[in-house]
Amino acid sequence: MDGSASSSSPSGSHRGTATSPGSDSGKSVLICLLRLDLRINDNPLFYYAHQTPKPIVSTAEKTVDLSKLEDEALLGSTADYLLPVFVFDEREMELSGLPGYQRKGPEARTKEYGFWKTGGFRTRFISESVYDVRSRLRAAGSDLLIRFGIPEDVIANLVSAFQADGTHVDGVWLQKEMTYPEIDVENAIVEKLQGTGVPVQFVHGKTLIHPADLPFESCETPDVFTPFRKKVEALGPNMVRPVKPSPAKFKTFPPRVPSTTDYALDVSYEVDVDGLAPRALEPKDKQEGQVSFHDILRFLLTPLNDSQLPPTLEASALLQQRHPASAFPLRGGESSALDRLDWYFVRGKSADSTRWGKADPPPVARYKQTRNNLIGHAYSTKMSPFLAYGSISPRQIWEALDDHEKKFGEDQNTYWVRFELLWRDYFFFVAEKFGDLLYDLGGFERATDPRQAAKKMEQGWWNKWDPLKDGAEHEMTRLLEGRTGIPFIDANILELRESGFMSNRGRQNVASFLSKDLGYDWRIGAEFFQSHLIDYDPTSNYGNWQYVAGVGNDPRASRQFNTIKQAKDYDSHGDYVKMWIPALRNLHADYVHTPWLLTSEERRRYGLKTTKMDVTIDGYPAQPLFEHEGWQRHYERKQGVGSKMHGNPQEKVKDGKVPRRHRPSYRVQAATYGALSDGGHFDQLSASAGTLGGHFDGSASRNVIPPLRGASGSIGPSYIARQSQGFPNVGALSIGAGSERSGSPFGTSPATHTGGMGKFTRAPAAASTNMPAPVGRAPGTAFDFGPGRTGSAASVENPNGRLRRAGGNGEHASNGYADPSLGSGNAAGVYGNGSVNGVSAQTTAPNGVGSAQLSKADLETSWRRGSK
Numbered sequence: 001m002d003g004s005a006s007s008s009s010p011s012g013s014h015r016g017t018a019t020s021p022g023s024d025s026g027k028s029v030l031i032c033l034l035r036l037d038l039r040i041n042d043n044p045l046f047y048y049a050h051q052t053p054k055p056i057v058s059t060a061e062k063t064v065d066l067s068k069l070e071d072e073a074l075l076g077s078t079a080d081y082l083l084p085v086f087v088f089d090e091r092e093m094e095l096s097g098l099p100g101y102q103r104k105g106p107e108a109r110t111k112e113y114g115f116w117k118t119g120g121f122r123t124r125f126i127s128e129s130v131y132d133v134r135s136r137l138r139a140a141g142s143d144l145l146i147r148f149g150i151p152e153d154v155i156a157n158l159v160s161a162f163q164a165d166g167t168h169v170d171g172v173w174l175q176k177e178m179t180y181p182e183i184d185v186e187n188a189i190v191e192k193l194q195g196t197g198v199p200v201q202f203v204h205g206k207t208l209i210h211p212a213d214l215p216f217e218s219c220e221t222p223d224v225f226t227p228f229r230k231k232v233e234a235l236g237p238n239m240v241r242p243v244k245p246s247p248a249k250f251k252t253f254p255p256r257v258p259s260t261t262d263y264a265l266d267v268s269y270e271v272d273v274d275g276l277a278p279r280a281l282e283p284k285d286k287q288e289g290q291v292s293f294h295d296i297l298r299f300l301l302t303p304l305n306d307s308q309l310p311p312t313l314e315a316s317a318l319l320q321q322r323h324p325a326s327a328f329p330l331r332g333g334e335s336s337a338l339d340r341l342d343w344y345f346v347r348g349k350s351a352d353s354t355r356w357g358k359a360d361p362p363p364v365a366r367y368k369q370t371r372n373n374l375i376g377h378a379y380s381t382k383m384s385p386f387l388a389y390g391s392i393s394p395r396q397i398w399e400a401l402d403d404h405e406k407k408f409g410e411d412q413n414t415y416w417v418r419f420e421l422l423w424r425d426y427f428f429f430v431a432e433k434f435g436d437l438l439y440d441l442g443g444f445e446r447a448t449d450p451r452q453a454a455k456k457m458e459q460g461w462w463n464k465w466d467p468l469k470d471g472a473e474h475e476m477t478r479l480l481e482g483r484t485g486i487p488f489i490d491a492n493i494l495e496l497r498e499s500g501f502m503s504n505r506g507r508q509n510v511a512s513f514l515s516k517d518l519g520y521d522w523r524i525g526a527e528f529f530q531s532h533l534i535d536y537d538p539t540s541n542y543g544n545w546q547y548v549a550g551v552g553n554d555p556r557a558s559r560q561f562n563t564i565k566q567a568k569d570y571d572s573h574g575d576y577v578k579m580w581i582p583a584l585r586n587l588h589a590d591y592v593h594t595p596w597l598l599t600s601e602e603r604r605r606y607g608l609k610t611t612k613m614d615v616t617i618d619g620y621p622a623q624p625l626f627e628h629e630g631w632q633r634h635y636e637r638k639q640g641v642g643s644k645m646h647g648n649p650q651e652k653v654k655d656g657k658v659p660r661r662h663r664p665s666y667r668v669q670a671a672t673y674g675a676l677s678d679g680g681h682f683d684q685l686s687a688s689a690g691t692l693g694g695h696f697d698g699s700a701s702r703n704v705i706p707p708l709r710g711a712s713g714s715i716g717p718s719y720i721a722r723q724s725q726g727f728p729n730v731g732a733l734s735i736g737a738g739s740e741r742s743g744s745p746f747g748t749s750p751a752t753h754t755g756g757m758g759k760f761t762r763a764p765a766a767a768s769t770n771m772p773a774p775v776g777r778a779p780g781t782a783f784d785f786g787p788g789r790t791g792s793a794a795s796v797e798n799p800n801g802r803l804r805r806a807g808g809n810g811e812h813a814s815n816g817y818a819d820p821s822l823g824s825g826n827a828a829g830v831y832g833n834g835s836v837n838g839v840s841a842q843t844t845a846p847n848g849v850g851s852a853q854l855s856k857a858d859l860e861t862s863w864r865r866g867s868k
């Protein structure tokens with residue numbers, strides 16, 4: 001294996017032999033470098049490559065204002081050949097597993113915390129996307145040259161090889177990106193081609209709104225979303241340009257590609273282009289010596305297994321399949337993207353469509369109600385991974401919405417998808433405005449509110465974590481391994497780690513928990529997401545992390561999610577948590593989000609194990625890593641009560657352009673526990689505090705997507721079973737108004753509480769020895785910290801005066817976590833009448849039937865953390 005390119009065709013493998021060019025002398029070639037635009041439809045590169053260059057015509061009557069023209073409007077090419085190229089960039093994806101590959105630089109790890117930049121799931125997704133677009137190009141009469149290395153080097157080498165061969169290089173074209181390091185690649189290409197006479201041309205296909213159409217300069221992009229949205233919506237029909245058709249037949253691929261020194265290794269088999277075929281990517285009867293797609297994948301995944309750690313799940317055989325419970329069970333590529341688009345916007349059927357009064361509307365017709373759900377693939381569009389790699393363009397989705405509305409009319413559902421697409425654009429334009437601040441600890445706030453940002457940049461504001469030194473029981477390690485003991489957080493982390501996807505609701509909660517509850521450097525989470533998310537996109541990821549961490553574009557930066565409220569709002573029956581944490585599957589839904597509240601008697605009744613040192617639920621932590629005092633007021637809420645799983649009626653766009661139709665009322669009047677507390681995109685949402693008055697029977701809803709049954713079969717009781725599930729009345733919870741746990745805005749451990757909840761009296765457990773093993777199916781080692789973890793945990797500093805529990809190894813001991821079963825006067829149950837933090841609440845029968853009245857005090861769901 002010499003790692004040198006030696007093919008005369010784009011699919012030539014490393015075993016191929018060099019073919020001398022020569023006969024193409026006098027011909028010309030246009031090189032199109034694909035990066036995050038892996039599609040042939042609505043791809044400006046391919047569209048303009050097949051246009052004739054247009055002259056600029058300015059007459060006395062009509063002056064062409066060049067500044068108003070889109071950059072590429074006059075673009076065209078007369079080149080004889082078109083050479084689409086894709087380069088796996090070693091700085092973004094670890095390539096050292098390729099046979100004979102010599103890495104030029106360091107491992108492809110994230111800057112601050114050393115995660116693999118591209119984890120296993122995304123590696124597979126990108127690979128599928130690349131080979132799919134190659135198939136599609138081939139079907140259209142072209143091909144794709146695939147190389148591994150440094151894109152700017154590959155391009156420069158190709159240009160000089162073509163020129164040496166006498167082939168004229170008409171230009172190098174690529175899509176303009178808005179973030180570093182992509183911009184670095186662009187600059188490097190421009191620099192390397194200086195003096196060659198080859199023009200570099202950028203096209204725009206990334207955003208919904210063409211940058212040239214923005215009603216403001218990019219440096220004037222509003223710092224808050226709503227003004228941005230209003231300004232661009234004012235463009236009306238001119239806001240989004242039409243989709244550009246794919247050329248019916250592509251220009252000829254160069255019959256000979258000159259050899260260069262760049263690494264080439266390509267599959268010898270065609271990848272199916274329909275995207276959803278159940279058949280394998282390639283025939284089983286692979287011939288000796290030929291490289292298959294799975295070989296490539298295996299090479300790429302190999303280094304992700306750190307030799308010091310047991311094999312990661314990501315690189316295991318599981319990765320060859322989709323996780324049975326994954327909310328994103330789709331493969332990468334344009335074929336798959338188009339199929340999903342068609343399913344979600346055209347072909348798919350809503351579960352119960354008659355209520356719409358129209359025949360069989362596709363799933364988009366209930367997007368607004370389902371978009372915050374957590375289970376199954378249908379609750380949202382699942383377009384993000386395809387958008388991230390450009391397998392589909394936002395304009396194509398926009399067009400699908402237009403087509404849907406022609407048939408079914410406009411409503412909040414279609415508007416809300418458009419609204420989210422605008423959020424995506426917003427983060428692009430904001431990131432372009434602020435450049436590298438996207439990745440800065442101080443965030444965009446350093447530019448928008450430097451004084452505030454300076455405070456947050458002070459030593460100690462953010463807790464730190466050293467992945468190399470802090471031990472396996474450090475609270476950050478536990479969080480990232482899904483072992484916090486807080487089921488809603490853990491389930492989301494496990495979903496991400498086991499499937500490469502996490503819902504938007506989950507992302508918001510995890511981000512808030514990490515950055516606000518625990519107070520850690522938000523970039524730990526951002527880099528962790530970067531590594532694991534299939535749909536990782538720099539602007540959406542870092543922009544959203546900044547937003548939630550309070551250093552970005554949220555005008556109410558201190559907002560914080562109430563994890564238990566969120567869990568009960570959006571996983572009202574606990575199905576999601578049970579799906580990803582099988583250890584909890586037998587718990588009644590009323591307990592599943594707060595298993596630490598169970599008494600020993602209840603634990604015994606549920607058949608949960610009690611070990612000598614600690615109480616565990618089949619290995620699930622018995623006590624939460626952290627507990628916020630604000631959670632308490634939601635502890636006794638029963639399953640189904642206040643569920644927002646059917647949509648949040650308070651979620652409205654104040655001035656949305658789309659008139660709202662009145663819909664037949666078909667669902668139980670949703671209860672709301674108060675002002676919106678989801679922390680997401682609040683600035684444009686109107687919220688009125690509601691009073692919980694509805695009657696909730698906890699029964700299965702027509703809107704609830706049936707839970708998937710994963711390999712583990714761990715879903716827990718079915719909806720029907722749940723209704724009849726007997727449940728003991730375990731007494732009254734009595735937490736008096738004086739039972740605030742401490743003066744701290746941050747919760748202390750249950751053990752420190754001495755109010756009406758009773759004092760937990762068990763002696764502190766020994767540090768780390770009693771900590772539970774990694775959870776259920778969660779491979780505790782499926783984690784890529786980098787070169788091993790050594791040393792013991794440092795305790796978490798608290799120098800900035802923010803009140804919070806101590807963290808780090810041994811925190812569970814110093815917190816005096818206690819076995820409630822041994823204590824006296826602890827919470828006896830979650831049913832009955834009582835008051836929490838001064839909020840009176842009455843709940844009735846324990847079987848999910850309940851009504852409750854909450855006072856105004858309970859409507860405030862966000863709180864400020866302590867500040868200096």
Ligand SMILES: Cc1cc2nc3c(=O)[nH]c(=O)nc-3n(C[C@H](O)[C@H](O)[C@H](O)COP(=O)(O)OP(=O)(O)OC[C@H]3O[C@@H](n4cnc5c(N)ncnc54)[C@H](O)[C@@H]3O)c2cc1C
Pocket residue numbers: 371380381382383384385387388417420421423424425427502503504505507508511529533535536537538540541542544545548
């Ligand atoms: C901490 C955090 C990190 C995130 N990281 C990413 C990321 O790396 N890549 C990514 O694409 N999205 C990211 N998001 C945004 C959002 O969670 C995902 O876009 C969404 O969950 C994808 O699912 P979907 O395609 O079904 O979305 P839908 O609900 O169907 O929305 C349609 C499209 O709108 C866009 N969109 C929706 N919500 C957002 C949002 N909050 N910000 C920007 N665009 C949005 C996406 O392109 C999405 O595909 C992040 C959100 C948070 C809170």
